[in-house]
Amino acid sequence: xxxxxxxxxxxxxxxxxxxxxxxxxxxxxxxxxxxxxxxxxxxxxxxxxxxxxxxxxxxxxxxxxxxxxxxxxxxxxxxxxxxxxxxxxxxxxxxxxxxxxxxxxxxxxxxxxxxxxxxxxxxxxxxxxxxxxxxxxxxxxxxxxxxxxxxxxxxxxxxxxxxxxxxxxxxxxxxxxxxxxxxxxxxxxxxxxxxxxxxxxxxxxxxxxxxxxxxxxxxxxxxxxxxxxxxxxxxxxxxxxxxxxxxxxxxxxxxxxxxx
Amino acid sequence: xxxxxxxxxxxxxxxxxxxxxxxxxxxxxxxxxxxxxxxxxxxxxxxxxxxxxxxxxxxxxxxxxxxxxxxxxxxxxxxxxxxxxxxxxxxxxxxxxxxxxxxxxxxxxxxxxxxxxxxxxxxxxxxxxxxxxxxxxxxxxxxxxxxxxxxxxxxxxxxxxxxxxxxxxxxxxxxxxxxxxxxxxxxxxxxxxxxxxxxxxxxxxxxxxxxxxxxxxxxxxxxxxxxxxxxxxxxxxxxxxxxxxxxx
Numbered sequence: 215x216x217x218x219x220x221x222x223x224x225x226x227x228x229x230x231x232x233x234x235x236x237x238x239x240x241x242x243x244x245x246x247x248x249x250x251x252x253x254x255x256x257x258x259x260x261x262x263x264x265x266x267x268x269x270x271x272x273x274x275x276x277x278x279x280x281x282x283x284x285x286x287x288x289x290x291x292x293x294x295x296x297x298x299x300x301x302x303x304x305x306x307x308x309x310x311x312x313x314x315x316x317x318x319x320x321x322x323x324x325x326x327x328x329x330x331x332x333x334x335x336x337x338x339x340x341x342x343x344x345x346x347x348x349x350x351x352x353x354x355x356x357x358x359x360x361x362x363x364x365x366x367x368x369x370x371x372x373x374x375x376x377x378x379x380x381x382x383x384x385x386x387x388x389x390x391x392x393x394x395x396x397x398x399x400x401x402x403x404x405x406x407x408x409x410x411x412x413x414x415x416x417x418x419x420x421x422x423x424x425x426x427x428x429x430x431x432x433x434x435x436x437x438x439x440x441x442x443x444x445x446x447x448x449x450x451x452x453x454x455x456x457x458x459x460x461x462x463x464x465x466x467x468x469x470x471x472x473x474x
Numbered sequence: 475x476x477x478x479x480x481x482x483x484x485x486x487x488x489x490x491x492x493x494x495x496x497x498x499x500x501x502x503x504x505x506x507x508x509x510x511x512x513x514x515x516x517x518x519x520x521x522x523x524x525x526x527x528x529x530x531x532x533x534x535x536x537x538x539x540x541x542x543x544x545x546x547x548x549x550x551x552x553x554x555x556x557x558x559x560x561x562x563x564x565x566x567x568x569x570x571x572x573x574x575x576x577x578x579x580x581x582x583x584x585x586x587x588x589x590x591x592x593x594x595x596x597x598x599x600x601x602x603x604x605x606x607x608x609x610x611x612x613x614x615x616x617x618x619x620x621x622x623x624x625x626x627x628x629x630x631x632x633x634x635x636x637x638x639x640x641x642x643x644x645x646x647x648x649x650x651x652x653x654x655x656x657x658x659x660x661x662x663x664x665x666x667x668x669x670x671x672x673x674x675x676x677x678x679x680x681x682x683x684x685x686x687x688x689x690x691x692x693x694x695x696x697x698x699x700x701x702x703x704x705x706x707x708x709x710x711x712x713x714x715x716x717x718x719x720x721x722x
Contacts, residue, residue, distance in 0.1 A: 276593050305593060312590035314582070326594045329601065331498075378594065 227254035227414030228302050228381040230275065234284035237270060244270050246438040248284070253430075255412045257404065261425045262435035263460060268418040269309070271435070272384050275416065276306045288382070302382065305375035309387040311367035313359040313374070319346070320355030323374045345373040349403060365396030372403055383407065385417040389424050397424060404428045422461060426450070434460065478701075482679045486671070488599045489607050499605045506609030510571050514617060517570065518563055522621040525558050526550065526628030534632070534639040546633055547646035548653025554625040555654060560662045561710055563621045564669035567614055568702035572677035575606055576698040579681025580691040588682070598682070607674035614670035615663045622659065626650065661717045668713060672705045 235248040244267045252258040262268055273279040275286055277293055286293040288302045313322045324342045327333050333341065346352060349369045359367055368388060375383055385404065389397035401424050407413055419425050425432060426446045433443040434457050442452050449457065496503070533553075534546045579602055582588050588598050626647075633641040680698035684690050 273589075278589055278592060299595065306590075308586050308590060310586055312586040314587050314590070315585070316578075325596070329594070329596045374594075 226381055226412050227256070228289050229254050229287075230382060230414060230416065231287040231290075232271075232275070232284070233287065235271070235274060235281050235286070236283040237267075237274065237279065237281050244438050245274070245281070248438075248440055250433055250440060250443055252414055252416055254414055255408065256430045257408055257415045257417065257428050258431050258433070259417045259419060259425045259429035260433045260435050260440075261419060261422070261460070263420060266435045267438045268420075268435055269386055272306070272386050272416070272418050276304055276384055303378050303380045304382045304384070305378045305380040306384040307368070307371045307375050307386065307388060309390055311359070311364075311371040313367060313370055315359050317358075318355065319351070319357050319359065319362070319370050322359065322370060323355075323377055325374065326378050341377060342373075345376050346370075348376070349373050350399075363396075364391045365393070365399065368392065368396075368400055369403065372400075372407075376407070379411075380413055382414045382416065385415065385419075387419055387421075388417065389419065389421045397421065400424075401427050436460075478679070478683075481683070482675050485599070485603065485679050485682070486675045489603050489675070492597070492600050492604045493608075495600055496604065496608055499600065499608075502601075502605035503609050503612075506605050507613055509574075510567070510609060510613040511617070513574075514567060514570055514613075515620070517566060518617050518621050519624055521562060521566055522554075522559065522624035523628035523631075525562060525621075526554060526625035526630075527632040529553055529558065529625075530629040530632040530639070531636065534636065534641070538639050538641075543639065543641050544645060544649055545653075546639070546641055547630070547649035550629040550633075550646075551626055551650035551654040552658055554629065555622045555659050555662045557662075557710075557714075559621040559625055560618050560665040560669065561706065563618050564614065564666060564673065564706050565703055567610070567617070567670075568673045568677075568706065569699055571610065572673045572702050573695045573699050575674070575677035576681045576684075576695045577691055579678055580684030580694045583682055583684045584687060584691060602681075603674070603678045606678060607671065610670045610674045611667060614673070615666045618662060618666040619659075622662065657721060661721070664717065665710065665713050668709060669706050672709065673702050676702045676705060 230252040232248050232250050235245050236243070237245040248271060250258075260268055260271065270279065274281055277299055288298055291298045293299070314325065317325065320339070320342050321328070323345055324338045327338045327341065342355065346355060349372055351366065351369055351373065354362070354366065359370070362370065388400045388404070392400065404415055404417065405428055408415055417424070417428060429446050431443065432446050432449045434441045434449060434454070436456050441454050441456055442449060444452075450461065452458065529550050530546065533549050534543070537543055537546055537549070579588075582602070591598050591601055630643050630646040633639050633646050634643055677698045680694045680701070684694040
């Protein structure tokens with residue numbers, strides 16, 4: 215990606231298609247035939263309650279799991295086709311951040327470039343600083359992940375993903391365990407990246423505010439199936455009782471006057 | 475059990491295939507060498523002094539009582555270099571270094587760090603297993619040489635100062651030099667090299683096989699150390715048979 219392309223916000227995302235994806239663990243079906251497409255440069259959010267199979271789906275798209283049936287196409291090429299994983303750059307931001315605890319923040323962010331020997335050490339250092347600054351993390355390069363807050367760890371994980379110059383970023387519960395302010399920052403970063411580098415983003419979350427805030431299109435996943443796919447407005451207007459229940463669920467304080 | 479064995483052989487095969495990339499991992503190999511050497515040198519020294527000492531106590535008192543004190547040096551020397559140093563130092567390293575390898579890789583597995591490596595197209599075998607296996611393959615035989623020398627000295631000291639033995643240093647080492655030759659030491663080093671591969675492979679495999687949280691890591695560490703010790707003791711017999719066959 216050139217600086218000019220970055221400046222013009224030229225789209226360089228990839229098209230992702232998931233066709234008839236099925237997966238079972240020990241005979242228990244987790245994905246029951248998933249079909250959807252994500253357009254280049256789109257922010258596609260898959261929302262759903264915990265345990266609905268969202269993370270398993272994401273792991274299939276990045277190639278960490280092998281499906282029992284179905285396929286994943288990147289720009290029309292099956293993920294299993296030799297060379298596809300090398301041809302298209304993909305990155306994943308894990309729910310926990312998954313930073314390497316034995317490395318400093320700077321080493322974590324530069325790991326991809328260092329291990330693949332893509333740049334000289336001075337150049338790697340410059341890129342790492344640039345990415346950290348982009349995410350508002352100036353001056354923490356020498357710290358270890360254990361010294362960071364949850365929000366900072368998530369942003370470092372995004373910086374690490376950006377170093378790959380990805381055409382597809384997968385976010386797994388990017389706002390879980392974060393306070394509302396940090397969650398807003400992460401949401402802004404997802405939108406900023408879309409605007410700046412035109413990356414295709416696939417976000418898995420059960421955070422309704424984030425989902426409706428960043429999504430171009432939304433899908434609702436429930437018990438291994440997609441109940442609906444559409445724009446945020448269309449999902450909001452859905453008559454599906456499960457979607458309605460998920461979207462309208464709110465904490466209702468009960469009377470505990472008889473409690474000790 | 476057999477599935478684990480198969481998976482370990484596959485992991486070893488992948489690591490052997492990755493050997494041409496060793497030069498890319500030199501920094502990590504140096505780090506691991508420092509970890510193994512730094513963590514183990516003092517322990518190996520203490521262990522070896524007492525191995526030499528207790529072997530001399532057992533054999534020396536009996537042999538001296540039968541007027542055979544002149545052969546103590548050879549007997550202790552050969553026992554240490556062919557059997558005791560390679561086996562006991564390997565067991566020590568399995569407990570000290572093998573457990574650390576399993577805990578580190580197991581923790582990375584549990585906390586998705588290995589998945590993160592895969593998403594960056596970084597091969598975990600190249601990044602994690604290769605440097606550890608190469609480092610332990612270099613470090614363990616070096617520690618065994620050190621252990622042999624310290625063990626001999628420990629044996630000689632006990633032979634000299636124990637009142638029931640009272641053998642001079644000269645007499646101990648004269649007999650040792652007459653009995654022990656280079657092939658005996660090489661036999662011990664050959665064993666230790668095989669044990670190093672066993673420790674590295676078992677420990678790394680068990681790390682990758684870790685599931686669950688901290689309790690899973692604990693289970694994996696225990697299993698790795700126990701498996702290493704069992705494999706070392708079983709292989710010790712067959713390697714001794716093999717070396718005796720080669721020697722003759």
